[in-house]
Amino acid sequence: MSPSLAKRFPRFSTLALAALGYLALAACTPNNDNDWQGYVEGEYVYVASSQAGRLDRLSVQRGQQAAAGAPLFMLESGDEIAAQRQAQRQLNAAEAQLADIKSGKRPQEQEVTRAQLAQAQAAASKAALQLSRDQLQFQAGGIAKQQLDDSRAAAETAAAQVRQWQSQLAVDRLPNREAQVRAQQAQVAAAQAVLEQADWKLAQKAVTATRSGLVFDTMYREGEWVAAGNPVLRMLPPENVKIRFFVPETVLGRLKVNQAVTLSCDGCQPNVAAHISYISTESEYNPPIIYSNQSRAKLVYMIEARPAPADAPKLHPGQPLEVRLP
Incomplete structure (x- = not known):
């Protein structure tokens, strides 16, 4: 020409x-x-990864027919594996905190409240028994009315303390406020999104054929650094x-x-x-x-x-x- x-x-x-x-x-x-x-x-279809890394494995050769889904190449993925583990642990921590918020106070804290309730109930029983004795003594003329009034006040105070600790135990069993639950649920969703992103980045390090075809050419050798988006091979x-x-x-x-x-x-x-x-x-x-x-x-x-x-x-x-x- x-x-x-x-x-x-x-x-x-x-x-x-x-x-x-x-x-x-x-x-x-x-x-x-x-x-x-x-x-x-x-x-031609230029096959690349969205992530950068060292080419650790080239699973096909030039001139080879590759089936759909067949592995093509793999990049080193140490950083992505560590990021995935970190995201998984953050998700586990967020889910555990959400469960704790929904369950109310811990069993050990509720046990302390139960002990205080039992102590108040014992005091109330003793005060009620003393009031019953003083009423009989007052009817027999053995004590003054002032002493009977003191016994009646002590019994009412002890009964009020029992009701107080009963209410406190019911509160301990309740979850936290709804706003706190929603806030923690958002934290769980955010941690889940971070884990999904880490999973996706890790998956990008192992590239498979989306369609069957001829491996027309390869651009890198194993051990070479591949920049993000650079095609590793051409398929037809x-x-x-x-x-x-x-x-x-x-x-x-x-x-x-x-x-x-x-x-x-x-x-x-x-x-x-x-x-x-x-x-x-x-x-x-x-x-x-x-x-x-x-x-x-x-x-x-x-x-x-x-x-x-x-x-x-x-x-x-x-x-x-x-x-x-x-």
Whole structure:
């Protein structure tokens, strides 16, 4: 290809320019209206991790077919494991504090209140017995009324203390105020979110294939440092293999999306089936680019077709082939 052509098409990839040159050469040979030259192209998936780290394990090799869910690579994860343990313990502490708030005072604290209640009940029984004796003595004229009044007041005081400690024990069994419970529940939810974030970051260190496909290339070796977001490998799923070819303007009206075509190439099985997936709406000119009424014969449109996923592994990006209408 001449240098002037490459300068005239700065946005074209090397593969596309090579294809155009191939089409220009093919135009010099006899061809029918149902047979066109094309080439295979791949839409690669760049697999990376959102976290940085040393590449500890590369589970696949270039040229290997990887199934969906298969492990691809693993980064060192010591910091993420420690962060996960810390988040788990913080969640456990928040949940324990919430349970303590809901349960009221501890059993040991309630036991102290029960002991004080028992002491008050014993004092109340003694005061009630003394009041009963003093009433009999007063009726017999053995004591003054003042002593009877003192006994009655002591009995009432002891009974009031019993009621006080009974109420205190009931309060000890109650949970804390609702506002405190809601605040602690929020703390538990926050700790749960931190744990989920730690789990997600740890999971990002072990990357698996989301779709099956060919491991087209690997960018790092084990032991190298990988920055966050840098792709470790390139994959080519079978559904991302496509064929590009160009047809003249006179043929464009006979083609439509989902129309069947057949593919053939050197070393391929004959008549590989494919279907048209895209028809460009923008026209192009085969070089040299000279606009005139006579140059309409050189006006072409780009067409893309996709083979069945089962046939895609038979084709290789950059491979020239022929496209025919069945």
